Amino acid sequence: MPESLRNLRYDLSIIASWVRPGTRVLGLGCGDGDLLYALKRHKKVVETGIEIDEAQVARCIERGLTVVQGDMNEEVKDYPDDFFDYVICSQTLQQAYDPSGLIREMLRIGKHAVVSFPNFCHWRIRLQMLASGYVPRTRELPYEWYDTPNIRVLSLNDFRRFAGEVGFSIRKEATINSRDIRVTGTEVGFLPNLRATYGIYLIGR
Structure with missing residues (x-):
């Protein structure tokens, strides 16, 4: 992996390592475009992004990225089948009002989805809730219950069960420990639902 990709946030560097060079990539809720920028620069992908925040879209455009402002839940419906090689939804699924519908659309317009x-x-979230009696706040989930953009919460086990219920396959996964914007982290193999802070999944039809 190029050193510049290693300088990405740890979870994004793992996603970048899964993307083949020269492919077409759509980033849903792409933020300021860090992942798309790295993929465009170092893997020569043809990038497109969808982001709802106007300031983030402006930042992406300043970086030379092709990004449209809009609701990812609606914008994905405008693309034809198999238009992209990869459709990436990084740390945004918990903000989707219809996760199963969104994933179906991702797998319709993309050959692969992440x-x-x-x-x-x-375990820190479980312990905090048990000890305090309040909805937990962590570095990964730093919001109060009344101002969080996360309208759903899920575990790694929930997602695996969800895959079976919705009918998509998990082709590759990485369960990791990483703190927010840090570029370092570790993969968790033992008891990941208890010990991993994030899950990353390559999924298919």
């Missing part, structure tokens, strides 16, 4: 999200069943 999904990542914070694990709400990490």
Whole structure:
């Protein structure tokens, strides 16, 4: 992996390592475009992004990225089948009002899809809730219950069960420990639903 990709946030560097050079990539909720920028620069992908925040879209455009402002839940419906090689939804699934519908659309317009999200069943979250009696706040989930953009919370086990219920396959996964914007982290193999802060999944039809 190029050194510049290693300088990405740890979870994004794992996603970048899964993307083949020269492919077409759509980033849903792409933020300021760090992942798309790295993929465009170092893997020569043809990038497109969808982001709802106007300031973030402006930042992406300043970086030379092709990004449209809009609701990812609606914008994905405008693309034809198999238009992209990869559709990436990084730490945004928990903000989708219809996760199953969104994933179906991702797999309709993309040959591969990548999904990542914070694990709400990490041991620190369980302990904080047990000890305090309040909805937990962590570095991965730093909001109060009344101002969080996360309308759903899920665990790694929830996602695996969800895959079976919705009918998509998990082709590759990485369960990791990483703190927010840090470029370092570790993969968790033992008891990941208890010990991993994030899950990253390459999924297919």
